[in-house]
Amino acid sequence: MPITSADLELATRLADAAAAIIRPLFRTDTGIVAKADQSPVTVADREAELAMRRLIVAERPMDGIVGEEHGVREGSSGRVWVLDPIDGTRAFIAGRPIFGTLIALIEDGWPLLGVIDQPILRERWLGAVGQPTFFNGRPAHSRRCAALADALLATTSPALFDDGQLHAFEHLDAGVRSTVLGGDCYNYGAVASGWIDIVVEAGLKLHDFAALVPVVEGAGGRMCDWAGDPLHAGSTGEVIAAGDPARIDDILDAMACRGH
Template sequence: MPVSETDIALAQRLADAAGAAIRPRFRAEYGLETKGDQSPVTLADREAEDAMRRLIIAERPMDGIQGEEYGVREGTSGRQWVLDPIDGTRAFIAGRPIFGTLIALIEDGWPVLGIIDQPILKERWLGVVGMGTTFNGAPASTRRCRELGDALLATTSPALFGDGQLHAFEHLDAQVRSTVLGGDCYNYGAVASGWLDIVVEDGLKLHDFAALVPVVEGAGGRMCDWAGDPLHAGSIGEVVAAGDPARIDDILEALECRGH
C-alpha cells in the first residue's frame, strides 16, 4: 500500500521519541557495554529503541519490528519498521554529533520510507518513495559529478571491509578527488544534501541501510549493492550510494577488482 501521511507522521514521532531518549545521555553518563560481536552499546541505544518500539506496538500492532538492540517482532501486515536507535555509537560515546537514528518502513522487503535523524544538531532527512527527500522540511537534492576524479568519497572505516572488498575500495579511492573517513549514516544525509558524492561500505546489516535508500534516492541519487542491484531486505551488506546516478557504472567498475 502507498505510504500515507499517517505513516510519515508516525515515523516523525518515532524520531522525536528516540531523540528525547538520546539527548540526556550525550556527553553524559551513557552506561557503555560491549555486545557479543564486540560492538559498543549504551543505555541511550536501548532506551531510544524501547521508546520507538512502544509507540509502534501501541499504534501499529499488526506491523513487524526489526531493531538492532531488541531483535525481531513478527507482524501480519506485510510491513516492518526497521530501527537503528544510534547508528554510529562510537561517535556518540566520543561526544561527536555525527551519529544518527535510522527509521525505515519496509513493505514486502523493500524500503519505502526512511529517516536519518541527528538529534543533537536537530537535523533530519526524510525520504519516501514517490516523493522528494526533505532536510528539516525543505527540499534536499544531490549534486552532479561530471567524472570520478571530481568526486568526494566517504566511508566509515576501511577496517570494516573484508580483504577483497578493501582492495576494491582502495582501487576506487585512488581514482577520486578526496576521501573522508568516519560518519556512519550521516554520510548518506550528506549525499542527499549535495555535500558528498559517493559513499561505499561493506558489512552493513538491514538496520544500517534500509532507511538510507529512500533518503538518497528521493534526493536524486541512487543506491545499490556492489553488483548494481537494488537494496532490499535480502541484500548482503555491500552498499554504494551515489549522488549522481551517472557515476554508478564508474564506481562499480572500480570495485570489480576485489580479490584480484
C-alpha cells in the same frame, strides 16, 4: 501499499521519541557495555529503541519490528519497521554529533520510507518512495558529478572491509578527488544534501541501510549493492550510494566488482 501522510507523521514522531531519550544522555556516562560481537552499546541505544517500539505497538499493532537492540517482533500486515536507535554508537560515546537514528518502513523486503535523524544538531532527512526527500522540512537535492575525478568519497572505516573489499575500495579511492573517513549514517544524509558524492561500505545489516535508500534516492541519488543491484532485505550489506546516478557504472568499473 503506498506511503501515506500518516506513515510519514508516525516516522517523525518515532524520531522525536528517540531524540528525547538520546539528547540528555549525550556526553554523559551512559553505561557502556559490550555486546556479544564486542561492539559497544549504551543505555541511550536501548532506551531510545524501546521508546520507538512502544509507539509502533500502540499505533500499528499489526506491523512487524526489526530493531538492532531488541530484535524481531513479528507482524501480520506485511509491513516492518526497521530501527537503529544510534547508528554510530562509537561516535556517540566519543561525544561526536555525527551518529544518527535510523527509521525505515519496509514492505515485502523493500524499503519504502526512511529517516536519518541527528538529534544533537537537530538535522533530519525524511524520504519515501515516489516522494522528494526533505531535510529539516525543505527539499534536499544530491549534486551532479561530472567524473569520478571530481568526486568526494566517504566511508566509515576501511578497517571494516575484508581484504577483497579493501582492494576494491582502494581502486576507487585512487580515482577520486578526495576521501573522508568516519561519519556512519551521516554520510548518506550528506549525499542527499549534495555535500558528499559517493559512499561505499560493507558489512552493513538491514537496520544499517534500509532507511538510507529512500532518503538518498528521493534526493536524486541512487543506492545499490556492489553488483549494481537494488538494496532489499536480502542484500549482503555491500552498499554504494551515489549522489549522481550517472556515476554508478564508473564506480562499479573502478572497483572491478561487477558480478561480485
